[in-house]
Amino acid sequence: MYDDRSDPQTSVRLTTRLITEDGVRFIFGPYSSGITNATSAIGERYRVITIATTANAPDLYERGYRYLFGTLPLATTYLHPVLEMAAALPEPPEKVAIITPENLFAIAAAEGARQKAEELGLKVVYFARYPQDTTDVSSLLSAIRDAGADMLLSTGFLQDGMLIVRQAKELRYNPKIMGFTVAASIPDFRTNLGRDAEGIMGGEWWAPSMAWEDDFFGSASQYAEEFEQRFGYVPTYHAASSSIGGYLLQLAIERAGTLDTEAVRRELLALDEVTMFGPIRFSDKGVNEASSAAGFQIQDGQIVLLWPEDISEGSLVYPKPGW
Amino acid sequence: MSQILVNGLLTGGLYALVAVGFSLVWGVMNVVNIAHASYIMLGAYITYWLFHLYGLDPFLSIPVSMAALFLLGYAVGSLVLNRVVRFGLVMTLVLTFGIDMILQNGALLLWSADYRSITPAYAGQGLAAGGVMIPYVRLAVFVLAVLFVALFSLFLSRTRMGNAIKATALNPFAAELNGVRIQRVYALTYAIGAALAAAAGSMVSVVYTIHPQVGNVFLTRAFVITVLGGLGSIPGALLGGVILGLAESLATVTVGIGWSEAISFTLLVAILIVRPQGLLGKRFFGGVG
Amino acid sequence: MNGSSMGRRGAGLILGAVVLAALVLPPFYLSGYWVRVITGLLMYGALASAINIMVGLAGYPALGNIVFFGTGAYTVAVLMVKADTPFFLALAVAGVVAAVYAALLGAAVLRLRGAYFSIATIGINHATSELVTNLDGLTGGGRGTIVPFFPGSIEAERMFFYFLMLALMLLATGTVYLISRNRLGYGLRAIKADEQAASVMGVNTTRYKVLAWTISAGLTGLVGGAYAYWLAFLEPPYVFDIVMSVKVYIMAILGGAGTVIGPVVGAFFLELLSELIWGRFLEAHMLVLGIVVVLVVLFVPRGFVDLAGRLARALAGGSASRRAEGVRSDG
Numbered sequence: 050m051y052d053d054r055s056d057p058q059t060s061v062r063l064t065t066r067l068i069t070e071d072g073v074r075f076i077f078g079p080y081s082s083g084i085t086n087a088t089s090a091i092g093e094r095y096r097v098i099t100i101a102t103t104a105n106a107p108d109l110y111e112r113g114y115r116y117l118f119g120t121l122p123l124a125t126t127y128l129h130p131v132l133e134m135a136a137a138l139p140e141p142p143e144k145v146a147i148i149t150p151e152n153l154f155a156i157a158a159a160e161g162a163r164q165k166a167e168e169l170g171l172k173v174v175y176f177a178r179y180p181q182d183t184t185d186v187s188s189l190l191s192a193i194r195d196a197g198a199d200m201l202l203s204t205g206f207l208q209d210g211m212l213i214v215r216q217a218k219e220l221r222y223n224p225k226i227m228g229f230t231v232a233a234s235i236p237d238f239r240t241n242l243g244r245d246a247e248g249i250m251g252g253e254w255w256a257p258s259m260a261w262e263d264d265f266f267g268s269a270s271q272y273a274e275e276f277e278q279r280f281g282y283v284p285t286y287h288a289a290s291s292s293i294g295g296y297l298l299q300l301a302i303e304r305a306g307t308l309d310t311e312a313v314r315r316e317l318l319a320l321d322e323v324t325m326f327g328p329i330r331f332s333d334k335g336v337n338e339a340s341s342a343a344g345f346q347i348q349d350g351q352i353v354l355l356w357p358e359d360i361s362e363g364s365l366v367y368p369k370p371g372w
Numbered sequence: 373m374s375q376i377l378v379n380g381l382l383t384g385g386l387y388a389l390v391a392v393g394f395s396l397v398w399g400v401m402n403v404v405n406i407a408h409a410s411y412i413m414l415g416a417y418i419t420y421w422l423f424h425l426y427g428l429d430p431f432l433s434i435p436v437s438m439a440a441l442f443l444l445g446y447a448v449g450s451l452v453l454n455r456v457v458r459f460g461l462v463m464t465l466v467l468t469f470g471i472d473m474i475l476q477n478g479a480l481l482l483w484s485a486d487y488r489s490i491t492p493a494y495a496g497q498g499l500a501a502g503g504v505m506i507p508y509v510r511l512a513v514f515v516l517a518v519l520f521v522a523l524f525s526l527f528l529s530r531t532r533m534g535n536a537i538k539a540t541a542l543n544p545f546a547a548e549l550n551g552v553r554i555q556r557v558y559a560l561t562y563a564i565g566a567a568l569a570a571a572a573g574s575m576v577s578v579v580y581t582i583h584p585q586v587g588n589v590f591l592t593r594a595f596v597i598t599v600l601g602g603l604g605s606i607p608g609a610l611l612g613g614v615i616l617g618l619a620e621s622l623a624t625v626t627v628g629i630g631w632s633e634a635i636s637f638t639l640l641v642a643i644l645i646v647r648p649q650g651l652l653g654k655r656f657f658g659g660v661g
Numbered sequence: 662m663n664g665s666s667m668g669r670r671g672a673g674l675i676l677g678a679v680v681l682a683a684l685v686l687p688p689f690y691l692s693g694y695w696v697r698v699i700t701g702l703l704m705y706g707a708l709a710s711a712i713n714i715m716v717g718l719a720g721y722p723a724l725g726n727i728v729f730f731g732t733g734a735y736t737v738a739v740l741m742v743k744a745d746t747p748f749f750l751a752l753a754v755a756g757v758v759a760a761v762y763a764a765l766l767g768a769a770v771l772r773l774r775g776a777y778f779s780i781a782t783i784g785i786n787h788a789t790s791e792l793v794t795n796l797d798g799l800t801g802g803g804r805g806t807i808v809p810f811f812p813g814s815i816e817a818e819r820m821f822f823y824f825l826m827l828a829l830m831l832l833a834t835g836t837v838y839l840i841s842r843n844r845l846g847y848g849l850r851a852i853k854a855d856e857q858a859a860s861v862m863g864v865n866t867t868r869y870k871v872l873a874w875t876i877s878a879g880l881t882g883l884v885g886g887a888y889a890y891w892l893a894f895l896e897p898p899y900v901f902d903i904v905m906s907v908k909v910y911i912m913a914i915l916g917g918a919g920t921v922i923g924p925v926v927g928a929f930f931l932e933l934l935s936e937l938i939w940g941r942f943l944e945a946h947m948l949v950l951g952i953v954v955v956l957v958v959l960f961v962p963r964g965f966v967d968l969a970g971r972l973a974r975a976l977a978g979g980s981a982s983r984r985a986e987g988v989r990s991d992g
Contacts, residue, residue, distance in 0.1 A: 057892065057894070057896075057899050058701070058892075058899075061697075061892060062694070062697055062698060065693050065694045065697045066694040068693065068694075069692045069693030070695075083805055083896050086805060086807065086894040087892055087893065087894040090893040090894060093810075094810070094815050094818065095693075095815060106804070108804060108805075108807070150803070151630070151794055151803025151897075152803050153803065153804040156803055156804045177628060177629055177630070178629075178630050178802070178803065179629040180630065180632075180633055180791070180794070181803070181898070182588070182589050183589075183629070184580050184581075184589050184590075185379075185383055185620075186629075187383070187621075188376050188379045188380065188620070188621040188622075188624040188625060188629075189624050189629050191375045191376055191379060191625070192376070192624060194375075195375075195625075208487040208581045208583065211487060211489055211581045212580065212581055215489070215495070215496065215581075218496040219496055219505065219507035219510065220505045221498070221500070221505050237486065237487065241487070241488070241489050241491070241581075242489075242491070245491075245496065372496060398776075402776075404779070404780070452955070452959070456959065456962070459958075460775075461776040462722040462724075462775070462776065462779065463914075463958055463962055465724070465779065466910065466911055466954065466958055467954075467955060467959075469907055469954065470952070470953075470954030470955035470958065471951070471955060472951070473948065473950060473951025473954060474948055474951035474952055476947075477945065477947040477948035477951060478948055480947075481945060481948065592787070595780060595783070595784075596784075599780065630791070630795050631795060633787065633788075633791045634787075634788050634791035634792055634795065637784040637785075637787040637788035637791070638788045640780070640781075640784040641781050641784045641785055641788065644773055644777055644780065644781045644784070645769050645770065645773065645781070
C-alpha cells in the first residue's frame, strides 16, 4: 500500500511498482475516476485485476478493459433517485438547474441527471460546468435563480456543496429541492452547515441503515458498528465499497481455487451475490449492474433514506424548508 | 442583473485586500511573493481556530491573525529573503515558491485536507433591497477591506516608516544614502504584506470554505489585479480588484462561468503587453534582474 | 593550457562512453518500476534542457513553459483519438504545433522582460489550460481524454518509451550544445548580458528571442506528446501543471542554467531525491521538497556545474576563480 499523493504520475509509477517489484496480482484502485483511468491502464497492460471501489465514471468502463471491475453502479445514476422522487410528487418542481465542476466523475453524474430529468419530463433550464477551484458561486446561483429553477442539483464535492448552500442562503435562493451527490452524504457536510443542511437531498450508494446483509460481514449496520469500533468513525460508502471489493476478490479466488488472473476474472464475472453492500453482479464491462443508488433527505441532522419506497424510513419534507 | 453587479462588487472589495499586500511587496522589493497564498491561508486558519476553540468572533480575530503573520513575515523577510533579494526577481520567485510549498504542506500535515468553515450566528443574514440581497457578512468584509486599504494608504503617506518604504520603492540607493536602512525596510515591507494577507485570509474564512490550498486561487487573482492596477499602486489594487470581481461576475451570466478564468488570464497577458505599467501604475520594474 | 585541454578531451570521451552505456543499459536489466522511474528522469532531463534555452541562454525566465508540454500532449491525444493518426506523425505535429504557438506568442510576449515575462507565460499556461477544458468536444474537457495503448508487449512498450524519452533528452541537450556554439547562441548570450547593447551591436534581438522560444517550445511539445502516449490518459490539470513547470525550472537552475549538461544533472538529482524522500517521508514529501527548493536558492543559486567548477578551481589553488564571483548565472 502506497500513498499516491493524488498525482497521476506518482499513481502510475506506484502501480507499476506494485506489479513489477512487489509481484502484486490484484490491485484495489485509487480514489477518483481520473487517476483510476491512468492506473487501470497499467493494470490492463500487465493483466492484473484492478478492483475500483470508488471510481465509477462510465468512461472508465467503456474502454473495453478486461481486468477492471467496479463495485459501484455507474456515476451517471447517482442522482436518479432524487429525480424519481421529485417526479413522483403530486406537484413536482417545474424547472431544474444542474451544475458540476470540471471533473470526470462529477460531469458523468451531471450528464446522467440531465438525461434522466428529461426522461421524467422535468425541464432542465440551466446546465453549467464550472472550474474545479471555484471559490465563489454567488453569480452562478443568481443566474440560476433568474432562470426560475425550483430544483437545484449539484454533483460537486464537499467544498462545492458547502459553498452552494452558504451562498444560496445568502442570496435567499430557496429552491423546492436541493440535491447533491457525494457532498451531502459526508458527515462533515452536516456538522459544518448545521441547520442549513436541513431538507437537502442526495443520492447514496450505501448507508449503515440499509437492510442488506451477507454471511461474512453480517448486516450493514453490524459492519458499520464494527468499523466504528476499529477506526473511530462511522463508515461512508467509500469504506464499505472497499471492504466489499476485498470480500468479492476473496470469494472469486476461493471459487477459482487459484491465483491465476484469468480464472479469477472468470469467477468475478460469474459472481451474483447479495452482500451487506447490496446486490452485486458485474456486467461484461466490469460494472456492478445489480445495484443502484438510494435517495435520502437530511432531517434533524440525520440521513433518512426515502427511496426506493420499499426501504423508506420516513416521509419527504417538500418543499425544502426555507433558510 | 443588479444582483450580479452587487455580487461582483462585494467580491471585488475582498480581492482588492488580497492584492494590496502582494502588490506592495512586488512594487517595493521587486519580489513576486508566491508565499502570499500561504499567508492568506494561515490568516484564515488562525481565525478558524480562534472561533472554534474559543468562540472568538471572526471579525475580532483579524488583529490577532495580522499580528501573527506580521511576525512570521518579518522573520522570513529578514532571515531568508534579504539574503537572496540581490539575486534578482526570478530567484526570489523560486524561493517564495519553496516557502509556499513548506507552509502549505505543513498545514496539510497539521490540519489535514478537510474543508472547514465558520458559521457565526449572523451568517446568512442580509439586507434585501429591491430584489437584491446584500448579505451582512459580505458587506462587512467589503467595507473592512476597503477601510484597510485606505488606512494602509494613509500609513504610507503620513508616517515616517511609510515614507521610508516609499522612498525605497522609488530608489533604494538614494534612500540608503539618506539614512534609510534598506534591509530593515525590506523586512518590514514583507511583514506588512504578510499581515495584509492575513487580514484578507481572516475574511476569506468567514465568507468561504477553507483548506490548506485555499490561498492559491486568491494568489492568481492577486497576480491579475496587480498587473491590472499597476505595481505597488494602492488605488490600482482597489480598482483592479473591483474590475476583476465585476468581470468574473458578468462573465458567469454572459459567456458562462467556465470561460471566466480563461478571460481573466488572457486579459492579464494582454495588459502586460499593451500597458505593462497597469491602469494606474507609473513605474515599470520590468527590467531584467 | 593546450595540453591539458587535449587530456581533458580524452577523459571527456571516456566519460561520454560510460555515460552512454549507463543510459542505454538500464532497461535491459532493471524491473518495470525502475525503468519507469528512469524514463521519468529522462523526461525531466529533456524538459529541463528545453527550458534551459530560454532561461540559461537567453535569460528569459519562461516559468510557464509547461504550456507547450500540455499543448504537445493534447495535440497527440486529439490526433490519435479523433483522426487515428499514427503516433510518430502525431508526435511530429505536436512539436510543430507547440513551436508555432510559441512563434505566434513570441512576437508580442517577448517584448516583456524579467518577472513580467514569467508572469505572462504563467498566464498563457492558465488561459490555454482553460481553453482546452472548454473545448470539450475536441479534448474531452474536464473529463479528460484516453489515448490509445501502445500496440505491443509490455516489454516492448517499456523499451519504446525508455528509448523515446532518451532520444528526446539527447535531442534537447544536443540542441542546447549546438545553439551555444553557433551564432544564435552568441546572440542569445549578448541579449542575456545586455539586451539594449546587443541590439545596438546589430543583433536582431526579436528574431533571436522568438527563434529560441520556438525551439524550446518545439522540444517541450515533443516531450509532452510522448508523455501523452506514455500515460495514456490526460486531464488538463495533469499537463498544464504549474508546479511541474516550476520544478523543471528549478532543475535547470539547480544543475546550472546556461550550461549544456547542468539542467540534466539537476533533473536527475531532484527527481531521484524526490523518489528517495517520497520513500522515507510519505506524508511530508512535498514539505521536504519545499525545504530543498529553499536550500537550493540560498546555497546553490548558480547551480551544481558552477559549484563543481569553483570547487575544482579552489582545489587547484587557482586564484582566477575570484573573477567568476560577481557574475550571476540567471536574469
